[in-house]
Amino acid sequence: MSTTQTNKIEIIESLTSKIKEVNFDNLSFGSVFTDHLFECDFTNGEWQKPVIKPYAPFLLDPSTRVFHYGQAIFEGMKAYKDTDDAVWLFRPDENYNRFNKSAVRMAMPEVPEEIFMNGLHQLLQLDEAWIKKGKGNAMYIRPFMIATGTGVIANPSNDYKFMIILSPVTSYYSGDVKVLIAEHFSRAANGGIGAAKAAGNYGAQFYPTVLANAAGFQQVIWTDDATHTKLEEAGTMNVFFRINDTLLTAPVSERILDGVTRKTLIDLAKSEGIEVEIRPVLVSELVEAAKNGTLKEIFGAGTAAVVSPISGFSYQDVYFELPKIEKSVAIQLKDKLTNIQNKLEKDTFGWTVKI
Template sequence: MQNSIHQEIDIETSDKTKINDVDFNNLDFGKKFIDHMFYCDYIDGAWQQPKIVPYQPMTIEPSARVLHYGQAVFEGMKAYKDDDGKAFLFRPEDNHRRINISAARLAIPEFPKDYFMEGLTTLMKMDKDWIKPGIGNSLYIRPFVFAIEPAISAAPAQAYRFMIICSPAKAYYTGKVRVLFAETYSRSANGGVGFAKAAGNYAAQFYPTSLAQKKGYQQIIWTDASSHEYLEEAGTMNIFFRINDTLVTAPISDRILDGITRKSIIQLAEDNNIKVDVRRVTVSEIKEAARNGSLKEIFGTGTAAVISPISAFEHSEEVFEIPDQDDAYATLFKKYLLNIQHNLSDDKHGWRYEIK
């Protein structure tokens, strides 16, 4: 149980803004950053004074444990703005809950909810001009925590830094995505950290993903580590399969991230009387559905990507093209989700969080 902590944020404002140097119509994802950043250190068994300062380089020791043992977890969130200038977050308490679940798995102390929410909303209010209105525009928010204690003995650190940095964003993927079903490499294993947003999960994916990219694929859909028979998730996305008019997706587990966009899509499907089967999905089932025409769609979901239709997949040197659908669920759900996030439709589930 976390104690409630009430402590004002120490704020240092930037002398000038960088916003006028940014071309918001031509953004490379994650390359430009807003004027300020939030951080808070964990020292002597307690989280210290939270601070917001100008975005800047920081100094850590070469012996910082994160550089040697990988104690680092992160989250992905977005802020949106409507045409009236109101700014919103989407399900931020879920992100706070999940980063603490990830942190606990890596023996990192949990971050207090009031620090998180106050730091996040204060940062958003300070740099609100970086959140641009309009569908397709957003501010990507990256909370993360890592071990800063200078020590190279193999043990959990005694000091950490929690930070929030933000980057203006457009679409993560443009166009449809082609994927490779994993046959050799694995993303995670039973009892591991696959359910956590641990930095090392993503580092371990880069090499096999680079091999897939050389073959013309943007992503890998990972299979279970023991048999490579079951489809689980992609590198940056949860995965949905539409077989006839039923959506199928793998259940969350200690190998699969509990995606916030994934949960939202399942709820939106139920709201629209679309059947959802949450169950294990085999490679052979999807290949057979592709052959007999019952596989209508595959799409990925995630904060950065939102919803990305998949146009083709390869397995065992066999390529399956997925034809376009006039009634694509991916298109439908993306519209519903973006309309909620941008305050263009009702939000009956209370997902939208206004920054006031």
């Protein structure tokens, strides 16, 4: 290994690379990781010297707080390589700001922008060869932080570890997606941590989703915890509904994540002259629109899949198949967004940031 120091980050380079062992034409999402990772510890009330080093497991004490009290947060981002081999991030400031909002909600220290952004840029520069050109190819970026203090007393940890790992990905295709509208389970509650990218939010979704899978559905559309009458998110994504020619999506709240893809699609839709209403969407409204033929599309929006069209939904044991749409708004917006991310169209919004 060789060691250097750049902009206060110690860089320990791997002597060998795994890249030749990877089949980039057959990647399972989030299962392959690059040669290096970024790491910075928070101890004694301050952030320590950050380091980029070879990707490898690390040891934790059995009493480490993250295992017992769930102080863990993360983000999902992507980097893209254009036809001139330049590497671009998409709205990284949004992810950075949301990461620290999650940290505050989970009683964790905020990560300084210099550590987050410099670490991200230098890690991507070091493992740039893993980022492949071509629409659909990207580098999935997972910044995360865990509580590393020891002891099983039920208090916030004093020590934390912030890390960034990288995973090359190709186009995310989930096949035909049928969803079950939740009548009992909720993703989050008022006063809870639904607006944070907390690990526990996702763990809590697994059981209701397993039940939906057993019933023949790929995902759950979550409803509000108080009345189960308002549609909130689809699986781990924000969700949009197209009734006639209007896009509807729920406003962000304590229960609903402020998705970067969600807000991007809203801006793109408005720029394309598509009417958008950000308001509570009722289950009864969706069912009525499905019955009278005005419901045209439902789709999820998130970093991994960008846009995930939904083919039908079930509510109270009644299944509603959506019509096949020739001019899908979901596909139109996805193409526009991925073209901007891959620098195939001009970014008039100022969303892309060069590495």
